[in-house]
Amino acid sequence: MSATSSHPLFGVILAGGSGSRFWPLSRTQYPKQILRLLGSDSLLQTTIKRLLPRIPLERLAVVTNAAQAEVIRLDLYRQGWQQIHLEVEPEGRNTAPAVALAAALMGPDAKRDIIAVFPADHYIDDQERFFEALDRGADLAEAGYLVTFGITPTHPDTGYGYIKVGEPLQPDGLGFRAQSFIEKPDLERAQAFLAEGGYYWNSGIFLFRRDVLLEAFDRHLPDLAACLPLFSAADPAALAEVYQRLPDVSLDQGIMEKADNVAVVPVDMGWRDVGSWGALHELFPQDENGNVILGRALDLDSRNSLVFSQNRLVATLGLQDLVVVSTADATLVCHRRRTQQVKDLVAELSRQNYFESVQHPTVKRPWGSYTVIDTGPGFQVKQVVVDPGKRLSLQLHEHRAEHWVVVQGKALITIGEEMREVSTNESVFVPLKTPHRLENQGQEPLRIIEVQTGSYLGEDDIIRFADDFGRVSEDGGHKTK
Amino acid sequence: MSATSSHPLFGVILAGGSGSRFWPLSRTQYPKQILRLLGSDSLLQTTIKRLLPRIPLERLAVVTNAAQAEVIRLDLYRQGWQQIHLEVEPEGRNTAPAVALAAALMGPDAKRDIIAVFPADHYIDDQERFFEALDRGADLAEAGYLVTFGITPTHPDTGYGYIKVGEPLQPDGLGFRAQSFIEKPDLERAQAFLAEGGYYWNSGIFLFRRDVLLEAFDRHLPDLAACLPLFSAADPAALAEVYQRLPDVSLDQGIMEKADNVAVVPVDMGWRDVGSWGALHELFPQDENGNVILGRALDLDSRNSLVFSQNRLVATLGLQDLVVVSTADATLVCHRRRTQQVKDLVAELSRQNYFESVQHPTVKRPWGSYTVIDTGPGFQVKQVVVDPGKRLSLQLHEHRAEHWVVVQGKALITIGEEMREVSTNESVFVPLKTPHRLENQGQEPLRIIEVQTGSYLGEDDIIRFADDFGRVSEDGGHKTK
Secondary structure (H helix, E strand, O other): OOOOOOOOEEEEEEOOOOOHHHOOOOEOOEOHHHOOOOOOOOHHHHHHHHHOOOOOHHHEEEEEEHHHHHHHHHHHHOOOOOOOEEEEEOOOOOHHHHHHHHHHHOOOOOOOOEEEEEEOOEEEOOHHHHHHHHHHHHHHHHOOOEEEEEEOOOOOOOOOOEEEEEEEOOOOOOOEEEEEEEOOOOHHHHHHHHHHOOEEEEEEEEEEEHHHHHHHHHHHOHHHHHHHHHHOOOOHHHHHHHHOOOOOOOHHHHHHOOOOOEEEEEEOOOEEEOOOHHHHHHHOOOOOOOOEEEEEEEEEOOEOOEEEEEEEEEEEEOOEOEEEEEOOOEEEEEEHHHHHHHHHHHHHHHHOOOHHHOOOOEEEEOOEEEEEEEEEOOEEEEEEEEOOOOEOOEEEOOOEEEEEEEEEOEEEEEEOOEEEEEEOOOEEEEOOOOOEEEEOOOOOOEEEEEEEEEOOOOOOOOEEEEOOOOOOOOOOOOOOO | OOOOOOOOEEEEEEOOOOOHHHOOOOEOOEOHHHOOOOOOOOHHHHHHHHHOOOOOHHHEEEEEEHHHHHHHHHHHHOOOOOOOEEEEEOOOOOHHHHHHHHHHHOOOOOOOOEEEEEEOOEEEOOHHHHHHHHHHHHHHHHOOOEEEEEEOOOOOOOOOOEEEEEEEOOOOOOOEEEEEEEOOOOHHHHHHHHHHOOEEEEEEEEEEEHHHHHHHHHHHOHHHHHHHHHHOOOOHHHHHHHHOOOOOOOHHHHHHOOOOOEEEEEEOOOEEEOOOHHHHHHHOOOOOOOOEEEEEEEEEOOEOOEEEEEEEEEEEEOOEOEEEEEOOOEEEEEEHHHHHHHHHHHHHHHHOOOHHHOOOOEEEEOOEEEEEEEEEOOEEEEEEEEOOOOEOOEEEOOOEEEEEEEEEOEEEEEEOOEEEEEEOOOEEEEOOOOOEEEEOOOOOOEEEEEEEEEOOOOOOOOEEEEOOOOOOOOOOOOOOO
């Protein structure tokens, strides 16, 4: 039996968390899903590329929240994936509201559509077995089950939840009835699970018919179900109003653990949750001393350690079971067995208002990026890169003047009424309160050094008159460069 | 008996090492002696200030080598200590040649002058006992002994050499005859020394009459002694020629261990050799978990660790016995018991041509400082600070143009034939091959952002026509900004 053609799927990718355990690479405004932890694609892009042979772009939805929507959209946009539905939660909730939102808003409302839900931060080695499991799951979903994937455990991991399976659901062994869900166990219990057999890691991947899901919401989360009709409104303010009343509950706890029609599809596909630096250490090839050394780094005589430098030099000596991660403005040094607690460290950084918890010095924008390279009293210096064919908004600043020196490419610059070309090694001055625009009509990146001077240098000192990315200023409008 | 007035001393401060164990704070071109490890003064300045109540500036000499002479001179100059003799070795040798050089070159050649030799990197807590020991030592030196200080050991340290003392030299216990010198022992031996008694840490502080020292050189290091008359020549090329033939030997090994007229003055003065990050960890007050956390750093739940951040954020979690040091461009992470080997790590960095072993992004100059804040193909950006009343040389560059934006203070700028004032928020362009000069006639620092563009951006692309610091260009002349 093959389900590939018989069950076209809707794919819902959950991309709403901040993933603070990957600080300092992740930031509140630069979440884990867009990090390129496993190669040249972000975790989100990797997840989508994995699905594309099975689910076309226009049947995919990415659920995120308002705080991250811009960077997530940019991550999709850079791959040319404008067809993907982006469902924006007014605020980050848990997985049950996120799946409910996607089910309510995505695609035409065909009752028996099969919806497949995927976290955005999984590593899956064996694509073929993944698709095979999807097909089996789709068959069970079609038959009316709420389906989850159970990963065949390779070791007694204490970082995952477990599912104990019950009776086989079909004679050919497509799946099993779920007997119970177990939260992350301690090592002894995890070892007992593996010895006993019949336990699987809870992957957080789900499949269900839309009508079966909605019925489950009705029965197990009636408060949430009652709000579902309000989701269809195109009014963001109304959605925000509804959303703040929703329960903060996961799909596991809210539905799967309560329902009696839950099926488990066991699968062994080289799966890992990319959940922490410790998990990443295990995903990369290690040298003969158990080290993973990436980037501008030099080590003498360390063991079982992960050293990752994004740009600055990191030199290490005699380490044991450590994680060292260095970015342009921050360094994390952490014991390898405690990388789950990086979350707590970041919470403390936020509490103490360290700006390094919020944003990187390099900020991506639809037109390119900028990097803060120096700041001091009354001035700030940025390197600004404008991608070929792109331009910034026509804008002015109330409180700062800007000196621009072109160091690569050629700029088309508007200042006040005047428009002119400025080549490499030329400079211009933009007085405060003067409308200006920066554009790259060339084939190579345009790179300028911008020296800002003024009494106030915040990103929100901007008034936009025209913008290619829909960001024209209004009262309360979006104020970023 | 008091010697304070009867024995005016010459002080010789040995400041020639690179101190690579303090990388990444120390660099080949920014040696340990000028680091401010113990407060707002550099180690060298701390050493000199400690001596000043006892030895006036004009009777002090600092011995360094040619590679470090400029930064050492600047370190003295910033305290207004132009009277101190700076004796420059053509190349770094060991302590015997350095002391010989100082003895030959410093001050008027009075045979019975007492010379006191001090390393530049010691911590001494009890100034009074230090002076008291100096007086006792001077009495013994006057009596014809080669005198060394023996520190009363407080614990079986394996990082210091030991001296075993013999018979008391005078009835009132001024000192003892040295019986033997022992290289750094292992822990078991060090413990035995403390149990047995009569063993002291070898401090590397020496006192002797000039004639007694020269006699010792004649007897124990005749090759070196033969070169001494050539030292008085004012010809640096001749000195360099002589110097390369000198033996690489320490005063301990070359003289003290061989001579039979060596005296030891025991002293308990809260002394420490500031030799490594591990030693520094023990010098600072530790919190209740044994941690020393300095600078922009946040820790959760670490033990017995030193975390020092010069500017960028360092966040640590669950560390045990670690040293983490972060500067603008590099981070060291090292086990606390292995900080002696940072030397080897730096040697490896040098071997692999990491520029982070050579220099900091911020480089001090007689007129102020500059910091490289960004680099890329064909451009480099610096923040340049000119101290009040100072000016750079009149110079030109063959291969680069410079854009200057004043962000603090007011500049007096010469470009070609023109001279003009440039205020905060104004900018100027310096075309390549154009003579130019930057001057700060104001009371506050002048700060400019300099954007360089060109095919070659090395510091040695400079031709000087006039300079306040004697750095006018000639063939083979000194070429730094």
